[in-house]
Amino acid sequence: MKKITIAIDGFSSTGKSTLAKQLAAYLGYTYVDTGAMYRAVTYYAMQHDFINTTSFDKEKLIDSLKDIRLHFVFNPEIGYAEMYLNGQNVEREIRTIEVSQFVSQIAEVSEVRSKLVEQQQEFGNTKGVVMDGRDIGTVVFPNAELKLFMTASPQIRAERRYQELIAKGENVSFEAVFENVVTRDAIDTTRSDSPLIKADDAIELDNSHLTREEQFMRVLDLVNQHL
C-alpha cells in the first residue's frame, strides 16, 4: 500500500502526540515526536547549567551541540519510541514542568533548530512517518502529503496538560501550567526562525470539543483520501 508523510503541527498541549501515536499504531507508521528532541537538548542545557532562571549562555550551548546525540528507541511495552540523550533514556526527565519552562528559549536558537531539523528529515526520508511539532509542515516536510494544524482553547489545553502532570505525580498548580502553555505559544509563534504558523495547505483541526475517537475518525478519513 502507498505510504505517505503526515505532518502534525499546532499549539502546546493540543493532543498532537496522542493523535500521532494513534495514527502511527493504526497505519504501522513510524512516529517521531520532535518536541521530545527540543526537550532533550533543553535537559542537557539545564544539566550543564547553560540555562537557568537568571541566565542563558547561548554560545556554550551552541559549542556543545556536537556533544549531544539524540535517538529514539522503540519500547514495545508502551508501543512507541522513547527519547535517548547520549545513550540515556530521558523520557521521564524531559516531560517535567522545569524543562517546559526553558524549552521555547532553547528552540529559538537557529543552530539548535538546524541540527534537529536535519536529523528529523533523515528519520522521514522513507515514507510512512507521522511527525509532530511546530514546523513540520512548513520547514521539515513542506511536501508532506497530509498536514494537520491543531488548536484548542488555552484553558482546555492547560487543563489537559495539568491532568497529565498530576497523573505522573508532579507537584504543579493549574496556574503554573496555564502560564507555561500561554508563554510557550507566544515564544513559539513570534520567534524569527521557523515560527509556529499554519502551512497554507494544512487542515485546521480545533479539538476543543472533540473526543479522541471523533478526532481520530475525522483524521482517518483525511488519511484515506491520500492512500
Ligand code: C5P
Ligand atoms: O511538542 P512539545 O510541547 O513537547 O514541544 C516542546 C517545545 O519544543 C515547544 O513549545 C517548542 O518551543 C519546541 N518545538 C519546536 N519545534 C518543533 C517541536 C517543538 O520549536 N518542531
